[in-house]
Amino acid sequence: MKTKAQHDEDTVEQGPLGTRERIVRTASRLMQRQGYEASGVKQISQEAGATLGSLYHFFPGGKQQLAAEAIRHGDREFADILGEMLDSRPDPAGAIDDCAVALAEGLHASAWLDGCPVTATALGAAGHLPDIQRAAAEAFQRWRELVYEKLRGAGIAEDEARELASTVISTLEGAEMAAQVARSEEPLRAAGRQLARLINSYR
Amino acid sequence: MKTKAQHDEDTVEQGPLGTRERIVRTASRLMQRQGYEASGVKQISQEAGATLGSLYHFFPGGKQQLAAEAIRHGDREFADILGEMLDSRPDPAGAIDDCAVALAEGLHASAWLDGCPVTATALGAAGHLPDIQRAAAEAFQRWRELVYEKLRGAGIAEDEARELASTVISTLEGAEMAAQVARSEEPLRAAGRQLARLINSYR
DNA sequence: GTCTATAAAGGGATAGAC
DNA sequence: GTCTATCCCTTTATAGAC
DSSP, X not given: OOOHHHHHHHSOSOSOOOHHHHHHHHHHHHHHHHOTTTSOHHHHHHHTTOOHHHHHHHOXXXXXXXXXXXXXXXXXXXXXXXXXXXHTSSOHHHHHHHHHHHHHHHHHHTTTOOOOTTHHHHHHHTTTOHHHHHHHHHHHHHHHHHHHXXXXXXXXXXXXXXXXXXXXXXXXXXXXXXXXXXXXXXXXXXXXXXXXXXXXXXX | OOOHHHHHHHSOSOSOOOHHHHHHXXXXXXXXXXXXXXXXXXXXXXXXXXXXXXXXXXXXXXXXXXXXXXXXXXXXXXXXXHXXXXXXXXXXXXXXXXXXXXXXXXHHHTTTOOOOTTHHHXXXXXXXXXXXXXXXXXXXXXXXXXXXXXXXXXXXXXXXXXXXXXXXXXXXXXXXHHHHHHTOSHHHHHHHHHHXXXXXXXX
């Protein structure tokens, strides 16, 4: 016999989500598109199909607590995708280029609305909302580490791999923002090609 | 005999600024730090030493018009700095690395508050405030062109210079955001070194 | 051009019935 | 856990005296 929680953990990803999870996902998506300040708790609860009372039941810390959880959700979401892309081919340069192209196509498909799930929220909170800033810093750090391990596995030395991984994430972040603002895939496609060249220069 | 406007144009940059200019500069600085939504018109007028009536006198289009002008101000401000840095030494790789270091030190000196003067505002407006998005797109385009010309002057071919310039701006943007969130100069310093290496690989 | 006051709407958060 | 109603505050924007 399983408890409900155990059943939910086993469930791969489909089926009716719990209220708390629906709220987190809705908050993550809205803040990704609009940023922290522009995403109201009323809007979030409405679009999540929950009531304001439920939102404050699960998140007594209010909007700040919810935003921090939303960032952690976006963190895991992107880390999963990045991990899969990196595992899908042996050479790191090609994998990163694939990643940039996938980001470009995904952004285009969303009508240039869905940029990085962390950036917009983090920038609105930088400097005066420590919990949110910390969650964002941890997300970037995790993504850098995924790239770092891939580069190490390809035989690149520690110091070089660390600096290179940092630059790969920075460039993808910046290019995604540039692509979103320009409403064009080009900045991301260019970044992918240039990052591949840079990585290959270490072989 | 000169009109007041002609005198102001001649004045290099000091002295008491006009009300309109004070409002634009204050809006630019506040939105750079807090984003579009978090920067209220009351706060802007207060910190600019103006009244709300004056703000709406000069900007009948309200907050949106003011934000677009603030972005154009930040655009010119950064373009001037970037242009000077690029002119200060002949090799583009070293100039870009200098630029990254200068950004890192400036960001650190502002207690990690002053990131890119365009990013925060643009992200909050992407998708539903066309005037602001257009101003941001024009800013990025101008900065890319400055780098492009520098690379062309160093003998890099058109197509390569275009893609490289795009990536340089994307990487600096992304690294500045990463540095701000991590409260560390390292992402920008790493980006500067890696961009220099990438640029030198074209010689 | 500048100022104050105010309108009209929306924000985050809470209380208490169910 | 869920729902509704409401409090209190701030927001953008306007009106009209000076």
